[in-house]
Amino acid sequence: MTATATATRVELLSAAGWSPVCDWDLLVPGRGVAVLLPDGRQAAVFRDGSDRLYAVDNRDPFTGAYVLSRGLLGSTSDGRVYVASPLLKQRFDLATGECLDDEGVRIAVHAARSV
Amino acid sequence: MTTTKPTLLLVGYGMVGHRFLEALAEAGAAARYRVVVLAEEPRPAYDRVGLTSYFSGRSADDLLLAEEGFTDRHGFEVHLSSPAVSLDPAARTVTTAAGRTLSYDTLVLATGSYPFVPPVDGRDAEGCFVYRTIEDLQAIEAYAAGARVGAVVGGGLLGLEAAGALKGLGLETHVVEFAPRLMPVQVDEAGGAALRRTIESMGVVVHTGIGTKAITVADGRAVGMSFTDDSELATDLVVFSAGVRPRDQLAREAGLAVGERGGIAIDEHCRTSDPHVFAIGECALAVDGRVYGLVAPGYEMAVSVARQLAEQAVQPFTGADLSTKLKLLGVDVASFGDAFGSTPGSLDVVYSDSRSGVYKKLVVTAEGALLGGILVGDASAYATLRPLTGTGRPLPVPAESLVLPAGADTAVSLGGSALPDDAVVCSCNNVTKGTIRAAVTDHQCTTVPEVKKCTRAGTNCGSCVKLLGTIVADELEASGVEVDRGLCPCFAHTRAELYEIVLVKRISTHRRLLAEHGRAPEGSEGCEVCKPTVASIIASLAPVLEASGHILDGEQGALQDTNDHFLANLQKNGSYSVVPRIPGGEITPDKLIVIGEVAKEFGLYTKITGGQRIDLFGASVDQLPMIWSRLVAAGFESGHAYGKSLRTVKSCVGSTWCRYGVQDSVAMAIQLELRYRGLRSPHKLKSAVSGCARECAEARGKDFGVIATTNGWNLYVGGNGGATPRHADLLAQDLDDEQLVRLIDRFLMFYIRTADRLERTSTWLERIEGGLDHVREVVVEDSLGIADELEALMARHIGDYQDEWAATLADPDRMRRFVSFVNAPGVPDPSIRFVPERDQVKPDLVLLATEEQLLAALDPDNAPFPAARILEEAR
DSSP states (O other), X not given: OOBOSSOOEEEEEETTEEEEEEEGGGSOTXXXXXXXXXXXXXEEEEEOTTOBEEEEESBOTTTOOBOGGGSEEEEOTXXXXXXXXXXXXXXXXXXXXXXXXXXXXXXXXXXXXXX | OOOOSOEEEEEOOSHHHHHHHHHHHHTTOGGGSEEEEEOSSSSSOBOSTTGGGGGGTOOTTTTBOSOTTHHHHHTOEEETTOOEEEEETTTTEEEETTSOEEEOSEEEEOOOEEEOOOOOBTTTSBTEEEOSSHHHHHHHHHHHTTOSEEEEEOOSHHHHHHHHHHHHTTOEEEEEESSSSSSTTTOOHHHHHHXXXXXXXXXXXXXXXXXXXXXXEETTEEEEEEETTSOEEEOSEEEEOSOEEEOOHHHHHTTOOXXXXXXXXXXXXXXXXXXXXEEOGGGEEOTTSOOOOSHHHHHHHHHHHHHHHTTOOOOOOOOOOOOEXXXXXXXXXXXXXXXXXXXXXXXXXXXXXXXXXXXXXXXXXXXXXXXXXXXXXXXXXXXXXXXHTTSOSBOSSOHHHHHSOTTSTTOOOOOGGGSOTTSEEXXXXXXXXXXXXXXXXXXXXXXXXXXXXXHOTTSSSOTTHHHHXXXXXXXXXXXXXXXXXXXXXXXXXXXXXXXXHXXXXXXXXXXXXXXXXXXXXTTOXXXXXHHHHHXXXXXXXXXXXXXXXXXXXXXHHHHSOHHHHHTSEEOTTSOEEEOBOOGGGOOOHHHHHHHHHHHHHTTOEEEEOTTSOEEEEEEOTTTHHHHHHHHHHTTOOBOOTTXXXXXXXXXXXXXGTOSSOOSOHHHHHHHHHHHHTTOBOSSXXXXXXXXXXXXXXXXXGSSEEEEEETTEEEEEESOBOTTSXXXXXXXXEEEOHHHHHHHHHHHHHHHHHHOOTTOOHHHHHHHSTTHHHHHHHHHTSOTTSOHHHHHHHXXXXXXXXXXXXXXXXXXXXXXXXXXXXXXXXXXXXXXXXXXXXXXXXXXXXXXXXXXXXXXXXXXXXXXXXOHHHHHHHHO
């Protein structure tokens, strides 16, 4: 997770190193995009209302569908930013990958940066 | 069948009989007895009090009291069309008209009453009717089709109901009352005069102080009437509605004790002179020497007997309150307590305004305690005044302030706080204020619907529901129960409050609304609840806010749920479904072919929806623009199946083709669907238009439903299918096209303005204070003076409508989102795959089970194949 508002390109770290995602301006605050990783896996990259960047697995562990990038962002009263799955609305902390509605569930968090 | 259980035989399956069965089940005694029910009529118990609503569109089935499966669930054996004709108390048997003899251990007589027909010549002629059963009404309806003039003998409660029905059937209507005024039992002379003026102004001719001497008959048919003052009246149809008499024949012939003027004599536990036989309801003569012709005392007796049979303690039945509140021909009439001031030393407080047809009288003691009263033309105070009657305590405010019209300087309307705990709030089910308070404090009810369910208060006539609301609100506040009515953790306001804030302050972004009116800490993101809700409010008000009318523009694009964001419906495997609009369900063969071609080309699963449209499933996000380019080019537009907005207006084929149709339902459905398409609302909106009373479009299961009549359209609102089905209520009848559209405009905008998030019209109607009556006042009578504003808002919506899909295709910015992967445009999502089923495709869910399976499936040797190819191989 990195904060900047001036950079122009977003990158994501995977086993193959940093790979380009898209122009920063393509990210809409409060929404996400899906990214295809070189190994065939998928990540979801988000920009929040304060221009912070997050990346997590795109797979919704509750349904198996690759849809988390299409969820809406929200924040809890103590300031944790999360994405709500568009299918059954479970919420996942974007910084830690923890599911806020089911303690035992966690999704992978990826490193993302803007350069 | 052999059984060791004692047999409980119920003779009579009307309202009171049904309440008895319900109470038996509630008391847990249903299984103790073999319960056998003999019903004279061909159908189970129905709402006889609401009988007249049969003429305003409620079908015989709608009037039924029991929910589906009630008698089966409790093992009650019901024999319809099986009147009992004799009773042998010694042998403990009852014989039916068909000659079947049934034994009983306990017998409950709930035989009700029969209409009294004065013994005048000609009373049996063709064209003479009574007003008691659904069959009576059906016969009147059929005969009225060939008649011009109708007369009702009897100007009491039922007589005026019947007059309303004849008027509604289009007859020139006369009411003949022997007493010097209308409703002589309930209202005094001045009240009767106010009632008469209003009813006459509606075109009903009222004759009082004359008796019917004979019916003039020609060729076996009624053609006129002659009266005691030697006057005559030419009429084609006569309805006798001159009161009812208890049906005590069965008991009388069996030698049970009956009253001099009829009625099966009972003790204060409803037992007749035979210890094995009870009598309840209108057939019974209570210990106070009265036969009660109202449903509430009948219910009280029913519950009492059921509880005794369950071996529970009961209060003796010594008499009942005769208070009534009704709406007759649209006029409110209420009469309660000592309405005629017969208590020695009683005093009257009277307000009368003959211009508006309002008459109110309160009867009080010298100390100011309320004894009773009469309300004509405005009975809104009835709900609070009746429970205060007879308590012996002085009224909390001067009596005169309670009869003045609302708005007058010193007029006061009492809330629930003025009532003592023992005051009966719901007289139909005998529920006190104390019981209602206990529902909140002891049973954790926090809403009016919960309290209704818990206490049964307000579940019969509904006149106390408004009062119920104030008692529940007061109690919640007093008990310190914090009911957070806020929309979500970010806002303490309800959706309706946010709507007002957005409208008044012209706020066009979620960010500003959250910063200025939210309760979340600074820098909050908002949440998945408030974002789409606020987006919907902004979309509803977009023309007024001068915000973009397109839901994907600017900040709005970031607030939408994925369905609105991709203008399609997300399915379980991450693919989307597409529903083009097919207004009214009418579609040309060419357009059908286009849908078929598109589905075939993109390998989509197709299914006909319940709303007369076609749903195309299995599109990936990158296919959506291609699919829609084809559909838009063929003249389709978005069906908004993805939005909280108008879905479809279903229709039957109507008068154009159908031999029963009376109006062009298809044309009306198309007109309505095109008018309200794209309208964002708190929840989805469904509608339907039926071309006749057969109701093939199922309009009464919709948020707003329209049913054709020979005179125009009836408008029903608040219907719902789904998990909690609800039949829509009649809002207004016999409307022309223009009136219909105007009322729907107002209704929808009022709903959008005041409903909670995801609150369908059915729950909204149950929740809002005043319920259907309030909505009718606002929408039809414009009681809040906002009708112009509501209409103007709708006009702006209609003027600004654009097809979301056509507008999206035309704008590269809006189109940018339609890629599966932002770093690999054009690469399809490998997780969206299909397998064949019944000659179409379905999602391959195996693939979704683990990531490893998906990755294995992506192996180059096992190349991905599109849905179209799967189908090909399957053939």
